[in-house]
Amino acid sequence: MIGGGWSLTGLWLAVMASGLYHGVNPAMGWPLAVASGLMERRVRALLGALLYLGAGHVSAMFVVLVPFAMLAILLAWQREIQIGASVLVIGFGVFLLIRRRHPRVLTRIPPSRLALWSFTIAIAHGAGLMLVPIYLGLCRSFDMDRGHQAARALIGANLGMALLVSSVHATAMIVAGGLLAWLVYRYLGLKFVARGWFNLDTVWASSLVLVGMLSLAFGAALPGGEGR
């Protein structure tokens, strides 16, 4: 069951791994940082673009996690929430598998609004949803005796955890994407933009389904709500 020492490490590793995964995916924006650096011919522009991409990404994660942070006060429904979240993640993965089109509204965001673009693309691809099951696991393992806590303290703790998870994830994302962007800018050249780009649409949607399934399995193994 989630909550043991090794699985806590495992959950944090999952937060970081998903960050690295989002970071190296060109569709999440690192080539835009290369373009900014090259357009202005200075590394500072590349770093600036990364900052905006990161800010957009972290906000997208946080916005998705917040409702679950609130829901977590419903202690009696913990199992149902976990199952509901899992079904939501699986459902979104299936939706992405069926609807293979890029939402056109994204292309209307001006190139100067990188943070907004990064936020929207992360939401549209369900990047935040991927974190929800992991987040719920972390919340649970973090405060095992929360049955004794006041609701306000619990929400505070959960919001803090949401912020922490979003930040750790987005930091990993920016480190991975930034490293790639800098390597391309400095050493590899623009050829790598096309060369390092793989169609991850199917893999991405499938990983949402997979995360949801795993979470569903854990959720089913959870004891019923503590209030019962």
Add this chain to the structure above:
Amino acid sequence: MNMRPDPTFYASPQLAMEAPAEDFAYTLLLSPDFSQPDALAVIDVKPGSPTYSQVVHTLAMPNKGDEFHHFGWNACSSSLSPLTGHAFLERRYLIIPGMRSSRMYIVDTKPHPTQARIHKIIEPEEIFRKTGYSRPHTVHCGPEGIYVSTLGGGGKDGTDGPPGIFIMDCETFDVLGRWEIDRGSQEKGYDFWWNLPRDYMVSSEWALPPQFENGIVPEDLLSNKYGHRVHFWDLRARRNVQTLDLGANHQMALEVRPAHDPSREHGFIGVVIDTTNLEGSIWTWWRQGGQFHIEKTATIPPEPAQKELLPPLLQGFGAVPPLVTDIDLSIDDKFLYVSCWGTGEMRQYDVTEPRKPKLAGSIHIGGIVRRSPHPNGKAYAGGPQMVEISRDGKRVYWTNSLYSTWDDQFYPDGVPGAQVMARAEPGGGLTLAEDYWVAFPDGYRAHQIRLEGGDCSTDSFCYPSVGI
């Protein structure tokens, strides 16, 4: 859908130059008397091939009277920006508008150019119904899909409302609707292009359908009623942000050629004729401090001629106007090619300093009065018109027809289709290739050329050619 980006998507203009050269060219053929269906010709341009400079495949359309003119690809190097969200499209379909019928053909060039076939036909009614526009013209692939400029509005003669740009889905080719939210004072259309990372579009003006469909209207020209303004747009916001008037005497502002390198914020526009002195001109526009500016940077004088050598339309002037009908910019933004369709000259300008074009090369072929033959001895009717440059900048291809009814006015003896190629020296200078001459089927005229793997008037880039 590919698993990797199409190998013919190039992040920067520099990478496009370094990519393998084109083996095939696509040229639009039109039947000027509408007796045959218009067609797409596929030409072998691979040196050393046994069918070099010959048409190796002709795809005739199922309708007559479409009047093919310009065309474009469904996808290009612009797909390599994460902002577009469609990195895995293929450069595969040619989008061919019928400028007279308002019908559009989507032609599939895979698995091989010589097997090109019709993938989809968009009937005029769909375009009328969904956009209120007619007479589609320039095609570019961009952030929201495929953008198509038009020359006509609604109604039978296309004057019910202004023409504009509409968008098509880049996968299904469904017509999605009008692009503009606020067109400002724009009421004529022709060409457009953009700078994608800087997020602006530039569009030009030719004429309304009654001013061109049955031939040039001399009274309208002499009273300066053709287009003479350039419009600058906020691309994502779809708003006209600035309109610059070139002066009413600068009639017909046609091709828009922005620098390919997105870090350069300038471009060129060709003006067909100055009604005060018959000159053709090149204009350079640039953006500075958020404002667009434009100035005339090169002029081409008319050539005096005896009245009896001139078609009736020009006899009163005693001179041949150069008629700058097409311009094209090499992918490294160094050379601008200028078609002088009236005098029969292809000019090459060094535009390293964009506001000081320097004449670097010139070839005389055809022309209303000069009638210069090709070095292979063959007569070249018409003059240099639609021009296309290979990505590496070494080969410059062009054809000879302008538009069915206008051809007849300026070249009453007819303009049988021809396509030639000139070699460009790296430092400037042009020479016609003696072994390149494409003969097309009888009764056809030749219009725009597209090159396999992209060319200098299709691809938009989102990364500059700097760095390593």
